[in-house]
Amino acid sequence: MLLPAPIEPIAYSLPEPPLFEGALQPNNYLQQAERIYENQVLGPESMVADGDHLYAGTADGKVIDIWKGEIRVLAKFGVDPCGSFEDEPTCGRPLGMRLDKDGYLIVADGYLGLFKVNVATGDVLTLWPSSAPVNGKKMKLVNDLAIARDGMIYFTDSSTKWDRRHNRYCILEAESSGRLIEYNPVTNTTKELVSAGTKKGTLELFIENLPGLPDNIRPSSSGGYWVGMATARRGGKFSLLDFAASRPWLRKLITKMIPKYGLAIEINEDGKIIRSLHDPTGQVVPAVSEIEDKDGVLYLGSYNLPFLSRLYLRNSTCQRESENNC
Template sequence: MAGQEARHRKSKGSSQRGNKSTSPFIEEDEFEVESHSCTWTILKIFVLVLFASFLILILLPSPIDPISHRFPEAPALEGVLKPNDILSKAQHLYQNEVLGPESIVIKGDHMYTGTADGKILDIHKGEIRVLARFGQEPCGGFENEPTCGRPLGMRFDNDGYLIVCDAYLGLHKVNVATGDVHVLWPHTAPIDGELAKLFNAVVIASSGMIYFTHSSTRWDRRHFRFSILEADMTGRLIQYDPVHNTTTVLASGLSFPNGLELSRGEDFLIMAETTKARLWKYHLSGANKGAMEIVNNNLPGFPDNIQKSSSGGFWVGLAAVRSRDRFSMLEFTAPYPWMRSLMAKLPQEVMMKMLPKYGLALEIDQSGKIIRSLHDPTGEKVGSTCDLADKDGVLYLGSYYSPYMGKVYLTQQTKKS
């Protein structure tokens, strides 16, 4: 009997073990274990790849040697800077016909601009023609930009010639009737012993004297983000005398000097210093002749080109916005050179995505005070404002990267005092 019970218990145990091995619940447990194991393997691989990427980022040498600097607290978007939707109503002109119309000059019924593919364009009653080209084809690529050329600032002189700063190829004079080009100051000619790597903005006095900025002696236009991340201070303000073919350094030690404009009385220049988000005044005459002063030390963005406004002030384009209620990677990392050294190793496309998406343009008075602001809070229509030219109640917007030109109708409602 005892043997039978033992055999019964053994048989029952065998039956239970057999049932356990075929239970669907046990199979689910085994599947979950395998699933968790697979998840952990993927997670480990991801962490290893992330760690390896970070290690490579740390070990790779940085292309820049940044210096520490600080910004004042960014202004709040209130008062004259209160957001509106004026730029949100912008029209896009010449879509895919103009690539990066950096600077805009209007003369009569003609509009002139320079593009990313090295062309000077003459736009007349909607018709576009190529007026001139300073460099050689092929054009339109990162590698060939220095030989193709990149026209930036431009203005007319008293004789009707279009004076143009090409970022790579220097200062030029263009006959707008024939398209003939004459080099005034080539990029190969040193200025006070140093070569300019990035010719930028230009203005011409009634006397014929030409003033221009060059943004760096270290970085060319393709690498302008490096100049800004580095807080490079090799930019200068230059005077060019076309009669004697000489250059004079008026100011040096600037961090990406950019836009430039003459006052209506030609007694001073207004100049943008992009990296520091501020505006300078350089006195050309009077008791302060030759002196410089900061007229706005805390702009709500990083200034680009400057042009006279029809209402008596100056338009200031902003390449990127900065405000008290928006995080700015450039401001946050300004006191920490090591962080900017790491940022410089990232692809330029990644760095561009760090910029806030917001369109903003300013009008300032003669003293540098902001008197009007135009906004696109979404950045969908106007992501940045490079240059602004107004005529007959219409404001035209330039861009160093967009495949179009912007157009906004200015009304009395947009004019703030």
């Protein structure tokens, strides 16, 4: 307790967390999810469902292809050994993935950069390595991506100070070096579009005061967006995250004191929460990194759990704003 802290947190404030009512009314819908491929996959943070194939990135640096119940390694960007804290930067960690219009899998690896994978052969093309600076700064935490209709790729570099292993330091310190980067596949060039640290670019607020820390965002089958919550914050209940916001000294002491509460929300195109899925005990789905919504099935990802979760919407009574069944 007397040793110097590795972070220099700044004070900030948060509004009172939203009450869990209306579209946020607690339920047990996430507890209806089933665990699949338990102890066969580790930390499947991001997923893409395409026909009979389900692609995922795992904590051991692999991109896997699950086809008809069989798991095979499709690609790997780093090198062995893997599995330890020290090995993670060279092993790699795929954190975000999307299919482009030509059927190639575009993958953001937290340590190694942006890649293009041929899903038929497993061949890998490096689009932009983390060793190559963007606007004079090397990427430290490449996180997630989106692909526009014109083929432009937009991806996040969550921090230029902390890597994925130290993501809790990044959160607890509240440092603001994260940025949004544009990659042009035609010219093979990058551009820093928005950076909080340099106040570059402009932002428009879509939704604020979420009931937790948001992770990946993916389209929902109803035309909105699913947002996974890494941890929940609830009005009328004690929130360590909110309590520590204005107390930098406390954040120097915190490591893993956030209680488990599984939560995912659906937001419509106007930025309004229209549905939420809960596991109040965190026993089945303690946290959600991403939701892949495909053909009436929700695949739930996690950065650290040894399984994928699958929820059939037709078997769920997930209450929506205007209907009782989803």
